[in-house]
Amino acid sequence: xxxxxxxAHGSHLNPDASDPTYAHADAVRExxxxxxxxxxxxxxxxxxxxxxxxxxxxxxxxxxxxxSEGYFTEQVIPRELRLEEWDPKKWDSDGTSxxxxxxxxxxxxxxxxxxxPVGTHDAMTDVIVGRAERVTGDPTIGEGVGLAVVGHGTExxxxxxxxxxxxxxxxxxxxxxxxxxALFMDEEPEVDDVTDYFEAEDxxxxxxxxxxxxxxxxxxxxxMGLTEDYRLGWSVPAxxxxxxxxxxxxxxxxxxxxxxxxxxxxxxxxxxxxARGAIRKAVTPAxxxxxxxxxxxxxxxxx
Amino acid sequence: xxxxxxxVASLLETVDTDGxxxxxxxxxxxxxxxxxxxxxxxxxxxLERAALEDALEPLAAYVTNWRYWQETVGxxxxxxxxxxxxxxxxxxxxxxxxxxxxVADDHPSVDDPLAxxxxxxxxxxxxxxxxxxxxxxxxxxxDAEHAAGxxxxxxxxxxxxxxxxADLEVSDEPRDAREIATYDEDGRYRPLKTAPTLPSGxxxxxxxxxxxxxxxxxxxxxxxxxxxxxxxxxxxVDHWTETAERQTGxxxxxxxxxxxxxxxxxxxxxxxxxxxxxxEWQYDADDELDVDGGDGPFPCREPCSLxxxxxxxxxxxxxxAEHTYELELTTSEYNQLAELIDAVADGxxxxxxxxxxxxGANRYRARYLRAKRVDKEGDLExxxxxx
Numbered sequence: 217x218x219x220x221x222x223x224a225h226g227s228h229l230n231p232d233a234s235d236p237t238y239a240h241a242d243a244v245r246e247x248x249x250x251x252x253x254x255x256x257x258x259x260x261x262x263x264x265x266x267x268x269x270x271x272x273x274x275x276x277x278x279x280x281x282x283x284s285e286g287y288f289t290e291q292v293i294p295r296e297l298r299l300e301e302w303d304p305k306k307w308d309s310d311g312t313s314x315x316x317x318x319x320x321x322x323x324x325x326x327x328x329x330x331x332x333p334v335g336t337h338d339a340m341t342d343v344i345v346g347r348a349e350r351v352t353g354d355p356t357i358g359e360g361v362g363l364a365v366v367g368h369g370t371e372x373x374x375x376x377x378x379x380x381x382x383x384x385x386x387x388x389x390x391x392x393x394x395x396x397x398a399l400f401m402d403e404e405p406e407v408d409d410v411t412d413y414f415e416a417e418d419x420x421x422x423x424x425x426x427x428x429x430x431x432x433x434x435x436x437x438x439x440m441g442l443t444e445d446y447r448l449g450w451s452v453p454a455x456x457x458x459x460x461x462x463x464x465x466x467x468x469x470x471x472x473x474x475x476x477x478x479x480x481x482x483x484x485x486x487x488x489x490x491a492r493g494a495i496r497k498a499v500t501p502a503x504x505x506x507x508x509x510x511x512x513x514x515x516x517x518x519x
Numbered sequence: 520x521x522x523x524x525x526x527v528a529s530l531l532e533t534v535d536t537d538g539x540x541x542x543x544x545x546x547x548x549x550x551x552x553x554x555x556x557x558x559x560x561x562x563x564x565x566l567e568r569a570a571l572e573d574a575l576e577p578l579a580a581y582v583t584n585w586r587y588w589q590e591t592v593g594x595x596x597x598x599x600x601x602x603x604x605x606x607x608x609x610x611x612x613x614x615x616x617x618x619x620x621x622v623a624d625d626h627p628s629v630d631d632p633l634a635x636x637x638x639x640x641x642x643x644x645x646x647x648x649x650x651x652x653x654x655x656x657x658x659x660x661x662d663a664e665h666a667a668g669x670x671x672x673x674x675x676x677x678x679x680x681x682x683x684x685a686d687l688e689v690s691d692e693p694r695d696a697r698e699i700a701t702y703d704e705d706g707r708y709r710p711l712k713t714a715p716t717l718p719s720g721x722x723x724x725x726x727x728x729x730x731x732x733x734x735x736x737x738x739x740x741x742x743x744x745x746x747x748x749x750x751x752x753x754x755x756v757d758h759w760t761e762t763a764e765r766q767t768g769x770x771x772x773x774x775x776x777x778x779x780x781x782x783x784x785x786x787x788x789x790x791x792x793x794x795x796x797x798x799e800w801q802y803d804a805d806d807e808l809d810v811d812g813g814d815g816p817f818p819c820r821e822p823c824s825l826x827x828x829x830x831x832x833x834x835x836x837x838x839x840a841e842h843t844y845e846l847e848l849t850t851s852e853y854n855q856l857a858e859l860i861d862a863v864a865d866g867x868x869x870x871x872x873x874x875x876x877x878x879g880a881n882r883y884r885a886r887y888l889r890a891k892r893v894d895k896e897g898d899l900e901x902x903x904x905x906x
Contacts, residue, residue, distance in 0.1 A: 227710075228710040228824070228825060228828060229708070229710070230708070231701050231702065231708040238697060242694065258824065259710070259824050259828075260710065260712075260824075261711075261712045261713075261740040261741065261823075262736075262740035262741045263740075263741075263823065263824055265821065266740070266741035266744070266745070266820075267741070269598075269741065269744040269745070269748070270598075270736060270740070270741050270743075270744045272594065272597050272599065287768060291767060291768075292767070292768075295765065295767075323755055
């Protein structure tokens with residue numbers, strides 16, 4: 217038997233923070249690729265600490281629903297899962313290249329395939345582009361359009377910026393958009409000045425965040441000038457300094473994220489059969505635009 | 520109940536393969552002298568195959584019981600199987616792969632097991648169990664769609680035990696439990712799943728064993744696994760000091776929380792009125808907290824993430840120096856402060872009647888006190904006597 221655990225942050229304050237986690241877990245459940253699929257959280261239950269013991273499977277694939285390698289993926293999750301042999305060196309990563317490490321959870325004696333975060337997987341590039349297609353309603357979006365990939369920045373973790381730049385570079389190489397830029401909340405180049413960085417009139421802005429919340433639903437829209445007050449909302453597109461800004465909200469709510477989760481597990485040796493095809497089919501109708509309802513904003517400052 | 524021939528065939532095939540089946544009071548052995556059959560009260564020896572089948576005819580309950588547990592449920596040694604057996608008061612030790620393993624029969628959740636005939640009588644009626652605020656009914660389904668002896672499980676809120684099912688929101692999808700468990704009766708978010716604030720008004724009916732355990736897992740995550748570990752004596756308790764010292768980042772400070780503050784914290788957060796888990800962790804392995812840990816069926820094996828987050832706040836507060844303040848209050852005003860604290864701590868501010876001016880936590884009383892004793896900055900008017 218093999219099990220999948222999606223490890224996410226969760227929230228003590230906001231009930232919606234875990235919505236994307238549940239949505240992606242359900243999408244994987246529907247494929248039947250794993251005997252068991254479980255959500256686990258730092259701030260909700262089951263906690264990382266107690267999730268493995270709820271499984272009957274002896275092979276467990278743990279995929280962190282986090283954007284970058286850093287404090288949570290390198291310290292908190294392995295410690296709380298009791299992966300005593302863990303060392304970040306086992307990922308042998310340059311900051312964006314972690315795939316997986318195989319360890320034992322010492323409280324249960326099960327084999328844990330501890331995967332890199334979803335945010336740095338190559339398949340994430342497709343999710344960002346898919347997000348741009350979805351927010352514009354144009355499956356061929358690119359020509360004459362700029363794309364900004366937005367991240368938190370280096371305030372707490374330098375790998376956070378690396379993940380943003382990694383996908384930005386990969387999309388740029390595809391030569392699909394007129395220009396592709398990595399922008400940040402707390403360092404240059406800043407998302408506040410988004411219109412300074414693009415010549416194209418239309419700019420799609422995709423925040424590389426796992427869940428919608430304070431940053432993606434309050435800070436960034438106000439900082440970019442989409443709205444005076446986030447509570448009043450904003451239009452998509454919104455006109456700022458002569459540019460049309462197509463603001464996408466957190467990429468983590470995208471249905472295709474379930475595919476990235478599966479890719480991570482498959483890279484670590486999980487037998488996922490044709491589950492990835494099933495997910496891609498489920499989230500990509502004939503016109504290429506996923507119209508499933510989005511999850512609501514989540515997470516509060518300081519949570 | 521008629522005895523399904525397929526179940527008999529399957530049972531006897533197992534007997535012939537293994538030489539013996541002994542399960543839940545039924546024992547069949549195949550020896551050179553023919554078959555031997557025993558139940559809780561009777562025994563037969565030297566039976567030919569046909570005679571054995573005849574002898575089993577009135578023992579349909581034992582046979583279908585064997586089939587349900589060994590073929591439908593399976594999972595020997597798993598928490599799922601033990602929990603389902605607990606649901607119908609079956610002997611728990613039989614649920615473990617190692618039947619000799621010591622199951623804690625003095626565990627608060629365990630009572631006298633029922634033998635198969637009594638259990639089947641009870642299952643026909645529906646056998647109720649409580650798990651926190653959940654009521655679980657195990658029952659036999661006697662219909663054409665289900666195999667004989669097949670159990671299904673209904674799940675609802677203990678407060679709805681006497682409700683008409685037509686008045687409840689009925690579901691057969693375990694994942695619906697997630698939404699129910701997310702909000703309390705007033706629509707507020709429940710960050711602690713085992714808080715005694717689960718709303719009522721819903722029911723799950725006709726769940727399979729797997730679905731029941733899944734739904735219970737959404738209501739009270741990991742409680743079945745930890746209960747199972749506790750029953751077999753291997754629940755791994757992490758006491759306060761171990762848990763606190765493990766923390767990093769913004770929670771690194773919590774191991775500085777004073778011993779007496781941990782006591783106050785447990786009294787604030789970890790008693791039955793706030794959480795249905797039974798606190799098994801102490802300050803340290805050899806230093807017990809005085810506060811009662813509660814008496815629920817499932818254990819709390821380490822301080823949860825809410826307690827850690829709260830501990831951070833209290834660690835910061837407890838690092839402040841104490842001062843002596845001087846302020847003027849009437850006796851009634853002084854008493855009112857305690858009444859206000861009590862009302863908030865017990866969560867009863869919503870219950871205080873609008874015009875109940877005798878209650879110190881009445882809104883008008885609180886507003887009056889604020890108008891009289893709180894300055895423009897929002898501070899209680901007082902003088903600090905030390906520096």
